[in-house]
Amino acid sequence: MSDSLPTASAEELRHRGWITLSVMLGSVMQSLDTTIANVALPRIQGTLSATQEQMGWVLTSYIVGVAIMTPLSGWLTGPVGRKKVFVSSVALFTIASAMCGLAHSLTELVIYRAIQGVAGAGLVPLSLAILLDLYPRDQHGKATAMWAMGVTLGPILGPALGGWLTETHSWRWVFLINIPFGVLAFLIASRFLHETPLRRTPFDFFGFAMLSVAIGSLQLMLDRGQLLDWFSSTEIVIEGAIALVAFYLFIVHILTAREPFMSPGLFKDRNFALGSIFIFLIGIVLLATLALLPPLLEGLFDYPVVTIGLVTAPRGLGTFAAMFIVGRVINKIDARVLVTFGLLTTSLSLWLMTGFSPQMDDSLVIWSGVIQGFGLGFTWVPLTTIAFGTLLPSQRNEATAIFNLLRNIGSSIGVAMVTALLTRNVQFMHARLVEHVTPYDLATRTHPVFDASTLYGLQAIDGVVTHQATLIAYINDFKLLLIMTLAVTPLVLLLRKAQSSGPVAVHAD
Structure with missing residues (x-):
C-alpha cells in the first residue's frame, strides 16, 4: 500500500467530513476543559464552601487524570480497537461533564473531574491519528491544521467562555456546555467511524x-x-x-x-524526536502565557473578568488565520521554513509583551495576542506534519499519544515555572526598589500622598513599589519565554525535509 494513500476505508472516506467534525468536537471539548474552569473557581469555592487549597484539586485531579491516561490510550487501540476507545472516551467524558455540573460537594466535583481527565486523555491524540488516516499524505498539512485549530483554540477561548458563562448563567454551565457537543460527537463517530484491526499485544504492567x-x-x-x-x-x-x-x-x-x-524506537526517528522537543516548548509558551495574562490584567491594570476574555480572545483569530494559510501553502513551501517563521513570529509577540505598562491601551494586549496566535499556528501545523511525516501508519496511535503527553507536561512545567519565578521575582524586585526609597527623596518629602513621615504615606509608597515590582516580575517572565523560544529556533536546521507526497487516490481496504 502506498504511503501517500489514506488508510481509511472507502465508506469512511465518503463520510470524511462527518468524521472530521466528530473528532474535532472531541478535541475541542478536551482542550477547552483545561482552562474553562479556572475563572469559575471563585464562584465554585463560594457555592461548595471550600478553601483555596481544596479548590486546587479541581484542576489538579483533571490534569493528573489526563497525564496518566494519555500514553495508555495509544496502547488500548491495539487490543480494544480505536473506534471503541474513542467512542467510549467521548461518552464517559460527556457523562462526567454532566456530573461535574450537578455536583453538590467538593468531593463529588474532584472525583468527576478526575473521571473527566481519564476519559478525555485519548480524545486529542486519537483524533490526530484518525485524521492522518483519513487524509492522504499530501493533505496531512490540511488535516493537522484542523486538528491543531481545535487543540489550540480550546485553551485560548476557555477563559473568555468560562467567564461569560459564569457571569451570565452559573458556574455549572462551564461543565454542562459539553453535553450537546459530546452527544453529537458520539452519534457521528458511532455511525461513520470504522473499527481498526485488533492487535493482541501483551500489556506491560510494570512499564x-x-x-x-x-x-x-x-x-x-x-x-x-x-x-x-x-x-x-x-x-x-x-x-x-x-x-x-x-x-x-x-x-x-x-x-x-x-x-x-512504550516503544523507544519511535525516538530513533529524528523528525519525531525533534518534533517532540518543539511541542514540549510550544506547550510551555502557549499555556504559560495564558496563565500570566489574566492575573496581570486583572491585578495590575484593573480589567474586569469579561474584558479580559474579550482582549485575549482575538489570539484565537491569529491562530485561525495562520492555520487557514498553512493548510494551503504547506505543500508549496518547505515546512521547516514555516516552523522558523512561526517561532520568530511568536518571539516577536513575546517581545511586545515585555513592553506592557499601566499607560498602554487595549491595542497592545490584543495585537500581541493575535501575533502570538499567528506564530503558534505557523509553528504547530508544519511541525506536526514533519514529526509524523516519516513514521509508519501503524505507529501513529502510539506516537500521537506520546506527542500530546509531552505537550501536556510542557504546559504543566511552563505554568509552574513562570508562576514560581513571578512570586520570587516580585519579592526580589521589591527589595531592590525599596533600596532607592528614602525619607530624603524629594517626592517623599514634598508629595502630600507619599509623605514618609506618616503611616498613610508609607502605605502609599509600599503600594506603588509593590505594583512596580510585580510588573517587572511579569515582564521578566515574558523575557524568559522569549529567550527560550529564540534558543530552540536553530534546532529547525536538524529537521529533515518532509517526504514528498504521491498523487491523491482513494481506495478501499
Whole structure:
C-alpha cells in the first residue's frame, strides 16, 4: 500500500467530513476543559464552601487524570480497537461533564473531574491519528491544521467562555456546555467511524505503572509546589523523589524489556524526536502565557473578568488565520521554513509583551495576542506534519499519544515555572526598589500622598513599589519565554525535509 494513500476505508472516506467534525468536537471539548474552569473557581469555592487549597484539586485531579491516561490510550487501540476507545472516551467524558455540573460537594466535583481527565486523555491524540488516516499524505498539512485549530483554540477561548458563562448563567454551565457537543460527537463517530484491526499485544504492567507514577507525582509536584513553597515542603520533596525514581525505572525498563509499554524506537526517528522537543516548548509558551495574562490584567491594570476574555480572545483569530494559510501553502513551501517563521513570529509577540505598562491601551494586549496566535499556528501545523511525516501508519496511535503527553507536561512545567519565578521575582524586585526609597527623596518629602513621615504615606509608597515590582516580575517572565523560544529556533536546521507526497487516490481496504 502506498504511503501517500489514506488508510481509511472507502465508506469512511465518503463520510470524511462527518468524521472530521466528530473528532474535532472531541478535541475541542478536551482542550477547552483545561482552562474553562479556572475563572469559575471563585464562584465554585463560594457555592461548595471550600478553601483555596481544596479548590486546587479541581484542576489538579483533571490534569493528573489526563497525564496518566494519555500514553495508555495509544496502547488500548491495539487490543480494544480505536473506534471503541474513542467512542467510549467521548461518552464517559460527556457523562462526567454532566456530573461535574450537578455536583453538590467538593468531593463529588474532584472525583468527576478526575473521571473527566481519564476519559478525555485519548480524545486529542486519537483524533490526530484518525485524521492522518483519513487524509492522504499530501493533505496531512490540511488535516493537522484542523486538528491543531481545535487543540489550540480550546485553551485560548476557555477563559473568555468560562467567564461569560459564569457571569451570565452559573458556574455549572462551564461543565454542562459539553453535553450537546459530546452527544453529537458520539452519534457521528458511532455511525461513520470504522473499527481498526485488533492487535493482541501483551500489556506491560510494570512499564505503565512506573510511567503513571512518574507522571502523576510530577503533576502533583508542579500543581501544588507554589502553594506549599516548593522544596521547603516535605510533600513536594517526596513527590519529586518519587517522580525521579519512577521515571528512571521506566527508562531502564523500556530500554531492556522485550515488549515495553512504550516503544523507544519511535525516538530513533529524528523528525519525531525533534518534533517532540518543539511541542514540549510550544506547550510551555502557549499555556504559560495564558496563565500570566489574566492575573496581570486583572491585578495590575484593573480589567474586569469579561474584558479580559474579550482582549485575549482575538489570539484565537491569529491562530485561525495562520492555520487557514498553512493548510494551503504547506505543500508549496518547505515546512521547516514555516516552523522558523512561526517561532520568530511568536518571539516577536513575546517581545511586545515585555513592553506592557499601566499607560498602554487595549491595542497592545490584543495585537500581541493575535501575533502570538499567528506564530503558534505557523509553528504547530508544519511541525506536526514533519514529526509524523516519516513514521509508519501503524505507529501513529502510539506516537500521537506520546506527542500530546509531552505537550501536556510542557504546559504543566511552563505554568509552574513562570508562576514560581513571578512570586520570587516580585519579592526580589521589591527589595531592590525599596533600596532607592528614602525619607530624603524629594517626592517623599514634598508629595502630600507619599509623605514618609506618616503611616498613610508609607502605605502609599509600599503600594506603588509593590505594583512596580510585580510588573517587572511579569515582564521578566515574558523575557524568559522569549529567550527560550529564540534558543530552540536553530534546532529547525536538524529537521529533515518532509517526504514528498504521491498523487491523491482513494481506495478501499
